[in-house]
Amino acid sequence: MPRIFFEKQSYTCQDNESVLDCLTGHGVPIPSSCRSGICQTCLMRAVEGEVPLAAQQGLKETLRVQNYFLACACKPTNDLKVALPDTEIGARTKVTVLAKEVLGGNITRLRLGCTLPLDYHPGQFVQLHRDDGLVRSYSIASLPQLEEPLELHIRHLPDGRMSGWVHDILKTGDTLEISGPTGQGFYLPGQPDQGLLLIGTGSGLAPLWGIARDALAQGHTGPIHLYHGSRDASGLYLIDELRELVEQYPNLNYTPCLSGPNIPKGFTAGRAEQVAFSHLPKLTGWRVFLCGHPTMVAATKKKAFLTGASMKDIYADPFMIAADRVKPAA
Numbered sequence: 001m002p003r004i005f006f007e008k009q010s011y012t013c014q015d016n017e018s019v020l021d022c023l024t025g026h027g028v029p030i031p032s033s034c035r036s037g038i039c040q041t042c043l044m045r046a047v048e049g050e051v052p053l054a055a056q057q058g059l060k061e062t063l064r065v066q067n068y069f070l071a072c073a074c075k076p077t078n079d080l081k082v083a084l085p086d087t088e089i090g091a092r093t094k095v096t097v098l099a100k101e102v103l104g105g106n107i108t109r110l111r112l113g114c115t116l117p118l119d120y121h122p123g124q125f126v127q128l129h130r131d132d133g134l135v136r137s138y139s140i141a142s143l144p145q146l147e148e149p150l151e152l153h154i155r156h157l158p159d160g161r162m163s164g165w166v167h168d169i170l171k172t173g174d175t176l177e178i179s180g181p182t183g184q185g186f187y188l189p190g191q192p193d194q195g196l197l198l199i200g201t202g203s204g205l206a207p208l209w210g211i212a213r214d215a216l217a218q219g220h221t222g223p224i225h226l227y228h229g230s231r232d233a234s235g236l237y238l239i240d241e242l243r244e245l246v247e248q249y250p251n252l253n254y255t256p257c258l259s260g261p262n263i264p265k266g267f268t269a270g271r272a273e274q275v276a277f278s279h280l281p282k283l284t285g286w287r288v289f290l291c292g293h294p295t296m297v298a299a300t301k302k303k304a305f306l307t308g309a310s311m312k313d314i315y316a317d318p319f320m321i322a323a324d325r326v327k328p329a330a
């Protein structure tokens, strides 16, 4: 009978017993609700071992390739080492600041060298750890296949403890630690002609910059529309780099959007999500990536669904404002 390894203990799974029933039957608290493969509350990840296909029904492709599965629908036929999503972020890795640069929009771009190889996708996020225990999460903008150093965009927030420290004190050559990566908002090849819609505000451009370039580097031929929004032009960044990329790739469209009263030439008036939906009123068959303020992300996710995008094709990363956030931070 297969064994389930979870948090340094092993449990024997009876014939036809699910991972959820096995673990909870042994008194291990695993979150669950419907127990029938619908609500996805019992999401776990196989760290080692193969999960049956039935245990991944209905999950996003990006979760499937990372071996996530539904514990209530998983009746294993082989040994599995499993973890809960919140606990499998992984060990810390030392990184060195290779470069620090202030971009527009109050963004500091950090380029970090890792002491150990880091397996990640652009658009995922890592946790940055300061020596005193302060932790914040930031999205990854770099492309590992181009051997770019790990790149994070950190917006300097008023009273932001981590962002202020990064902006004012951290310097090239300093070392710190990261953990991760995690997150499911990244590009997967396989549907090269699918439309991709990317909408972000502020430092929400970081994952989108990574995802768009990743898609292009992997030969994506379908239309890619990137909308980056701010109140005024000083809140946007990488404008020239994005325009250069548009010159290079005819299937890439970039629209810098301004919601304030002053709209210089070359910018579009309106909030990024409103402009996007006015250009693309039907999203049937499109893949959508959203990153920014939680209110924008929640409303845009709903609207993307109502205009035809499938929920499994909508990837949303809201900024978390609380001190203990685990999602990309502004």
Ligand code: FES
Pocket (backbone or CB within 6 Å): 031, 032, 033, 034, 035, 036, 037, 038, 039, 040, 041, 042, 043, 070, 071, 072, 073
């Ligand atoms: S408990 Fe609902 S999907 Fe498993």
